[in-house]
Amino acid sequence: MTFTLILQFTNDNEYFPLSYSLIADGLCSLTLESLREGFQVDEQKNPLLGLEGRWELLRRLGKALKLHQEYFSISENAPLRPGNMVDYLFKEGSDRPRRKDKYVVRTESLFKVVIDGFAEIWPPSRTTVGDVSLGDVWPCDALKTSSTAADSTDHFVVFHKLSQWMTYSIMEPLETMLNIEWEHSNLLTGLPEYRNGGLLIDLGFMTLKPEEEERGLVNYKHNALKPGQPAVEVVPTFEPSDPVIIEWRAMTVATLDRIAVEVRKQLNLPNLTLAQVLQGGTWNAGREIASVSRPNTKGPPIAILSDGTLF
Structure with missing residues (x-):
């Protein structure tokens, strides 16, 4: 099928x-x-x-493919x-000297394709500035101060989790099959998703404030009463735009950088990439501890009422 x-x-x-x-x-x-x-x-x-x-x-x-033919059309x-982006990337890297027979392409060029070329895929309900939807970018109340203006964006936190995940996923096969070397790949961040973030909750590194946990459990009960809801274990539940979820995701990104530093030290592998730490470490560990903590569903310790574009 x-x-x-x-x-x-x-x-x-x-x-x-x-x-x-x-x-x-x-x-x-x-x-x-x-x-x-x-x-x-x-x-x-x-x-x-x-x-x-x-x-x-x-x-x-x-729709995005049709609107951004500069990336997705070859003639x-x-x-x-989507695969026509490869032709665009090779053109972007044509001015770069080759290194040991590898084509050198800036990671920024690939991320530009993903973040600009796929901009229309995000729901219009996401954070906007003017008429521009920012995608996976959210206002974080914890960063507001008494002097923060009503129209300020200083307290916005930028995740672009699926866009970065897509970028990571595209980089590896192109590197292997097309002999591409990615320049500036360290500019990508850790991924604020439920396995990485769930690991930090399940290990006790982060905990919900009691009043927020209670509010999340009330949300769970209300959501469970809706028709067609799958059976899941009882966990605090929040909307993607909830301050709890935004803070949880922001702390996950910051903590993943610290974890990567310590893993490199412990393994004596200074060139270990953040992507390798995520794929072989935190994501897998998050899945395994979830299967022990919640064996019926193996789900995360905090649930997000997903619209299919954030999880």
Whole structure:
């Protein structure tokens, strides 16, 4: 079924004969029912949180491909595909000297494609400045002071978690298959998601204030009464925009930097990257401790009422 679903995004054409390539038109025409069938979603046997949000995100991805042809088109009338960003990246890196037969590409160039080229995929309900949606950027009340102006952005915290996750995920295969060396990869941050953040809660490094935990449990009870909610273990529950979630995610990013420093010292591996610490360390550890702490669901210690674009 999943393979059949993927085919709906694709087509055969003169540029990619007998191949299946993700294209903008296929994404824009995707229906909610097709996505439901493709993922075999069943409210009782196989629930999927945020299905409608994920569907809308995929359709917005198709729109983004059409709006940013500078990244996703290789020639006039050619299909608009995410993979065409590779041609853009090679052009961006054409002025860089090669190192040991490797193509040197700035990480900033890839992140520009992701953050600018995919800007339209984020829900319009996210933080905006003027008419511009900022994506995974949130006002943090803890950073406000008595002198903070009403229209100030000084207290905004920038996560771009899915954008950075996508960037990390693109970097590795391009490095392996296309012999690319990424310059300035250390500019990317740790990922503020539920495995990394859940690890810090489950280990007792961070704890909820009693009044916030109580409020989160009330939220859980209210949400559990809604039709179609899957059975989950009782944990404090909050909206993505809740100050608790914003502070939790911000502290996770800051703490991951400290963890990476200590891991490098302990292993005597000064060149160990933050991505390696995340993938082989904190994320996996977060999953394992969750399976012990909440064996029925293996979920996080704090739940986010996800719209499919934040988890």
